[in-house]
Amino acid sequence: MQTKRRCFITLILIFIFAFANICYGFASTITVNIPSRTIYFVSQNISKIYPIAVGKIVSTSPLGTYRIINKQVNPTWISPWNGQVVPSGPSNPLGYRWMGFYSDYGIHGNNMPSSIGTLASSGCIRMYEADVEELYEMVNYGDIVNVVYQTMFTKTSPTGGKALFVYPDFYKKGLNTKQSIKKELSDEGIKVSNDIFDELYKYINISDPLVFSDGYKVIHNNELVSDDVYKSDKGQLYINVDDIKDFFNIDDEKIKSLNSILIDNKNYANIYDIGNMTGVNFSIDDNTKTIKMMGNIIYYEGKFLSTTDYVNYQNRDIYIPIKEFCNITGHKVEWAKDKGVTIDGNPVKYKIYNSKSYINQKDLKSIYGLNIIVDSSSNKIYIKRQ
Template structure:
């Protein structure tokens, strides 16, 4: 048997199929590479013969299994009278996943501890898993899910074995662990806990977010048909800052302001207001359920310099002090007179939000740096130097700088 390095061996284990059975919801979920492939409804053990919880492995697979009734001393061959159906996947200690000749029992707690599936479902699952597939059997009355279409839902399920009490605090904790804690209020959760709906209840539509070619971990949320973006995802991507006004419910960036709203500790801005605060362009990728944003940035020699790009009439400007620091230029900034000196000489600047900006037309004159606007990538590409400097004129005969 080939031996893999520790990291490779762990990765290979992670990439295997995995089955998760949840007793209160009477569901079996098949995962591949940590992605939910399909969910099946199942029957579980009755309270007097409960389905065991823990981690197991499929140790045997059998087509047309025979059934040996406990303590009866006879065998029921494969066929319509066999309660195991036509597929068996054993997980040890006489327990397994199998079909059934009583399809009405699916969704109920009626078995001797095994997990029953509809015959067409178990035959499908049988072909998708191997004999070493991990099977986790859990007892979780609260299920938080985000499906492949971005629908976020939460379910509260019956306490079939009388083992677990559900509280609003517990539901909040489950939502927080899924980074969804700011999307529902207490009244909704109290109703959910009291009703025990025994199903998943959708509470939000989520979308993926990509900014300047990079996928963000944060999600866009949709309310009343409009998409809202977590502001900190934009701030972090652009290395910029914003101010939240709790009284007016507004977001301010430089001298630009747009309405927003706050859920928990997260501030959101409507996608419709993005051009006001950040400019750029957006593309909706329906196949990936993803909003792709190209927001204006300045790159210096291929590295992000700043996302604080300002449009002034028909031109663009970058923060003068940020660029000077990146270039190592010797500058003097006098806020009281709004004067910027570069090598002792006044530089042409524009004041925005109390900070000096330099236009792309003036960057070459002020910093000897080339500036080109790339409309496709929505970026100002800066490269230094614009003109090669001959330092030999500053050398004395002994090759020392004067």
């Protein structure tokens, strides 16, 4: 009798577990990492990283594992301070999408895009509006939400170099000790001399991120572009050409136009020549030996197309240089006094910035039926044919 009862209970548990799998699917996971201020979304079909704003030090985001428990388009916000009810609209700090995961905490849009990348909320997770609307369509009830607190990540350059990115310990959990960082460096096989380590560690929890390697390194947002940088006797900085070529995916002919120098059988190009060729800018911090590459990079069919300074990730108004787009795609661009800019003889909507014609990526997508992927975390735009 007891055996039959155990079997019956086991069958019920199996049924409940199977039903939970059907309801929840366990297909998608949202990992919110507080120190890096990113969401990493993974489903059966896609993975993508988004930049976010997280809870302030006095109103931290709740760590733990949760599930999506409610979703809402055009949510109403009720002020926790005075009970004021704010309907959906530009004054609503929740933006136009809400995905609740625990109590009153949720992932939502915003009406203050400058807060993305900071500690700004009362504990909720803010996203750019266009990003949260994209994520909303991919997320289902029951999807897992992991809110984690990881400060250290090993990043790899295109040619295989390594560096350790250490993000600030905002919530003061005592993670970024000398011992823990040295252990991570040792485990990952990243060699940093004691003198350089001690010099870098002066900026722990200040530099964002603080990047550990044995010399100068080039980063672009959360990516390691190169850990192979040569500094000349005159103080000029040169980057490994293979890293630049692979990071931008520049063809061989174009990369040959860079004036390079040969050091230990490797080619290096001056950072300012790289900037002139690609349109990116560089910010150099000699204290931490970190070179930050800045720019919104556009790719067409995986190949480097150009950069653009005219972006709004909140609504994805991103402007693509028309001449560069037409050069790589074979379309004919002309200027007519009565029509303005035309592509293949057809007038297009455009804007002029610094004497250069640009077209909104939304219009480009509409005209040519292109698949355009916007990655606001890495500041990259990928244009592909359907």
